[in-house]
Amino acid sequence: MNDSSTREVDVAIIGAGTAGMGAYRAALQHTPRVLVIEGGPYGTTCARVGCMPSKLLIAAAEAAHGAAHAAPFGVQVGGVRIDGAAVMQRVRSERDRFVGFVTASVDTWPADHRLRGWAHFVDAHTLQVAGEDGRTTRVSAQRIVIATGSRPQVPAAWRTAAGDRLIVNDDVFAWQTLPDSVAVLGGGVIALELAQALHRLGVRVRLHARSQRLGPLTDATLQRRAREIFGAELPLTLGASDLRLQRDGNGVRVHAGGRDERFDWVLAAVGRQPALAGLQLQHADLPLDPHGVPLFDRRTGQVGDSHVFIAGDAHDETPLLHEAADDGRIAGDNAGRFPDIRVRPRRAPLAVVFSDPQLMIAGDSHAQLVAAGRHFETGEVSFDDQGRSRVMLKNRGALHVYAERETGKLLGAEMIGPAAEHLGHLLAWSVQRGDTVQQMLDSPFYHPVIEEGLRTALRHLQRHLRMGPPPVERCLDCGPGA
Structure with missing residues (x-):
């Protein structure tokens, strides 16, 4: 039996996670000669060990916490008993369901677009792939996308x-x-x-x-x-x-x-670190940073001026699912159309932590604004006595919003507090549109909602900016930050 074979393709993608799948779909728009190489199990980091199973565990924790702390509402709950086996059974079952959606998608790909095994560079255009069955495959690729993801970092x-x-x-x-x-x-x-x-x-x-x-x-x-x-x-x-x-x-x-x-x-x-150790990048003649991560253009995914592209957690710049999906689409599109490289605009940054209270950064962070030397003002609101938050006994935390001093444009925000995942989206959208603080204040705010806390922060910010008309007085019956 021949234990080795050779493949020739236009685009080889190393990794079938979120970024790799996005790169595959984008590259296919330009050429059918695409090959995705995956050594581990199919299914993204998000579905298997990240976003989804962690949120399943958090949902169980929120249910337990809510039951145990219902007394202040006048709701008496008997002793809360947590069945650890049942909790983990649901986590695993739902996790497997989400993973199943991903693997089902991969199963629809043509068989000759998939190769199981671990890849490393032999030279700038050649990969050697070692399969679990002991067979090796040499892949000659005109363009290559590195989408190998990340792995936990442990001293x-x-x-x-x-x-x-x-x-x-x-x-x-x-x-x-x-x-x-x-x-x-x-x-x-x-x-x-x-x-x-x-x-x-x-x-x-x-x-x-x-x-x-x-x-x-x-x-x-x-x-x-x-x-x-x-x-x-x-x-x-x-x-x-x-x-x-x-x-x-x-x-x-x-x-x-x-x-x-x-x-x-x-x-x-x-934390996690890029899973690049086995790729033997020294054979690819690529520019690398001091940590061995390829230097690339985030707007194109291109490594240096080479035919190699990188996407997702493999570069560890923005290890978030939506960013990895965008990375994959950009890198795959440019790998498919190479050498006709297109610069693609990126979305406004958005990051959320699903703790209680939640944490959020939308647009530029405070540290980024300071490091860039931006002239900005800060608007603040505390949720300690904000109307709707107090109703729900979620009245902990604060929101800071940042705007450019000269133009009044919203630049970013940071928050710890209730519904940060939702306020974060509103703020990121405003940053991406280039909204000014006045334009945001001219938008509707219902009552009573947590978003009224955002309005309070924007009014505070507008006073610091000294732009536009004086803020309308808040509802006197609703408490601070209503």
């Missing part, structure tokens, strides 16, 4: 110390039931979402972070509010520069911040 010392009691977020969604205790290491999005969800589902949790930051917010005032709000509910050890792990039987002792606590599991959630 080697932690793996050595904790052994098989250390897990990453990918592993959480394979649990058959909820554990008794988990130490979460990290202060970013994944760490915060999972730590709070597990805590609300009755798992003993402590979140440890080396820095004082919690979540992605860059506005110092909002960061402080985030630490206060989450610290009131969730055990935190921030600034844990002395973090050390020690295996203790079937558990792990975590030494940090003067504490010594034993947990059943350690969840490493300190």
